[in-house]
Amino acid sequence: MLKRIPTEQVELGMYLQSMEGSWLSHPFWKTKFVLREPADLAALKKSGVPAVWIDVSKGHDVAGAVAPAAVAAAQPAEAAPVVVPEPTSPPLPPPSSPVSSPPAQARVSLSAEIEQATQLMNRSREQVMALFGEARMGKSVSAEQCLPLVEEIANSVSRNPSALISLARLKTKDDYTYMHSVAVCALMVSLGRQLGMNEDQMREAGMAGLLHDIGKMAMPLDILNKAGQLTDAEFNVIRSHPVRGYQILRDSEGVSDAALDVCLHHHEKMDGTGYPKRLKGEQISLLARMGAVCDVYDAITSTRPYKTAWDPAGSIQRMAQWTGQFDPVVFKAFVMCVGIYPVGSLVKLESGRLAVVVDLNQQNLAAPVVRVFYSTRSKLPVSVLTLDLSDPGAGDRIVSRESPQDWGFTHLDEIWRKS
Structure with a gap:
């Protein structure tokens, strides 16, 4: 049974179902867990969150409270149960709850990483253009050939994620399709690290990011590179790229179920208004929810054939206002990756x-x-x-x-x- 209580009444042993207020003020990466650590309780009370929803059937109630049935509060809409269909592939396990910080590792300054990241960008451009060129000619894709590139990207991100991510944002409109995939790969690795994934999971997330838009290679070039606004018919063609990409990867060598899932579902939205399947909430895998955020951020901060880039900080602010599009927990972790004021702001x-x-x-x-x-x-x-x-x-x-x-x-x- 759910109950809304002021944050000052929260005690250890309570099961946190959700928190109210600005997502930036929440001290945890996710809700729905038993509050056990005194440090977490202190962080919550200092966070500015005005109130929380607790589930008294899964944890402690407020001291001296009457029977839950007499004081049960209406369940908030976002906590409504979601019917999840039988998964077609095993999802990555979610990070432990709560996650207070990403795994510790050596980090260098952006200036120290920028030269290596620049060289990597140049190599990445050539490799991805060759990879996507094969797909455009109807040939299958070898995921194994992509592994060294994903490894290099992951290593750069581990040293300083902002270097490669910021450089990838500077792509031209002519090489957008190729370098967008490199950028999303780097963003997925960084976001996976922030969410507490292990090394193998981060690299699987990176591979999914690298291959997520390969369906664009099945799109007519005159539509893909059109400088003006697309017609409804042209937009419907572009909307088919997740399915076309899924078909390409399904028939390719060594492509994981996770990469197939992100390719097919990175345009789904939490409120069910996305495509191609109109999945909603937890029907969308964690990796696909990550892919949705990374894909949009790089798209809107890059110059495209039909639009100029938005500035990084303004893009974060706008994305935060798009209610129903992104998983708020994933989006908050993403902001911790790129910053409230990303490099270049x-x-x-x-x-x-x-x-x-x-x-x-x-x-x-x-x-x-x-x-x-x-x-x-x-x-x-x-x-x-x-x-x-x-x-x-x-x-x-x-x-x-x-x-x-x-x-x-x-x-x-x-x-x-x-x-």
């Missing part, structure tokens, strides 16, 4: 200066490393200065994200890529 500081984000601080996403270059007060460039806003001595903080287009800045990529 233009921000305004309290001092009145403009800066571009050049690296993240995982312990404080609101205080990244930035490179200051312009004064809004004098309307003039200033000497470039790198500041770690998490350092108390920095003496500044972000007050807003800014649109590069509004300021007429076209050189931000040069600023954050400079070592």
